[in-house]
Amino acid sequence: QVTLRESGPALVKPTQTLTLTCTFSGFSLSTSGMCVSWIRQPPGKALEWLARIDWDDDKYYSTSLKTRLTISKDTSKNQVVLTMTNMDPVDTATYYCARTRVVEGGFDYWGQGTLVTVSS
Amino acid sequence: EIVMTQSPATLSVSPGERATLSCRASQSVSSNLAWYQQKPGQAPRLLIYGASTRATGIPARFSGSGSGTEFTLTISSLQSEDFAVYYCQQYNNWPPSYTFGQGTKLEIK
Secondary structure (H helix, E strand, O other): OOEEEEEOOOEEOOOOOEEEEEEEEOOOOOOOOEEEEEEEEOOOOOOEEEEEEEOOOOEEEOOOOHHHEEEEEEHHHOEEEEEEOOOOHHHOEEEEEEEEEOOOOOEEEEOOOEEEEEOO | OOOEEEEOOEEEEOOOOOEEEEEEEOOOOOOOEEEEEEOOOOOOEEEEEOOOEEOOOOOOOEEEEEEOOEEEEEEOOOOHHHOOEEEEEEEEOOOOEEEEOOOEEEEEO
């Protein structure tokens, strides 16, 4: 049974750095073709892909946010970490982690999401 | 960046009727297209990938079609649990990137 769960602060101040952790079970991120992405959704708005990390530690980022994002993994802990620097109120959103497999392309399992509010 | 445009923004359909949702890509994405269903307060749920392959556990009333720049999600006979927001999403194989449409809200008529 595949599960993912996001954790991190619910509130951050402008200019601070956000660190989110995705803890997953039911699959291994060392299995060929396995990937985990971060996706966010501002309240009432559409989904936006942020970053992806692959089984072989390759990393990919949204072009528009690339300079602010870092994604990493700890395979032994079954965790993926996303950091986003210089947070702004427009970054207020629900942040999801989701699994994808290279052969399929869609995000087949999602965490429940964590709402992050950026406010002073 | 590939832009995904969904239409209509809102679709009103009666239970038991057919719903047809459209998604257009600003350039060809081949068959690298997925559809998701999202209900309030929940994470999206994968319905279709590869433009036409149903994900595990998805009922047969959901079907996807299209390739290149024009795609369609059809729900053949709407059930009460199908009223939700639907998103299309393209995935570019190299370099990997993903963009979502702005969503279509399927509401009860």
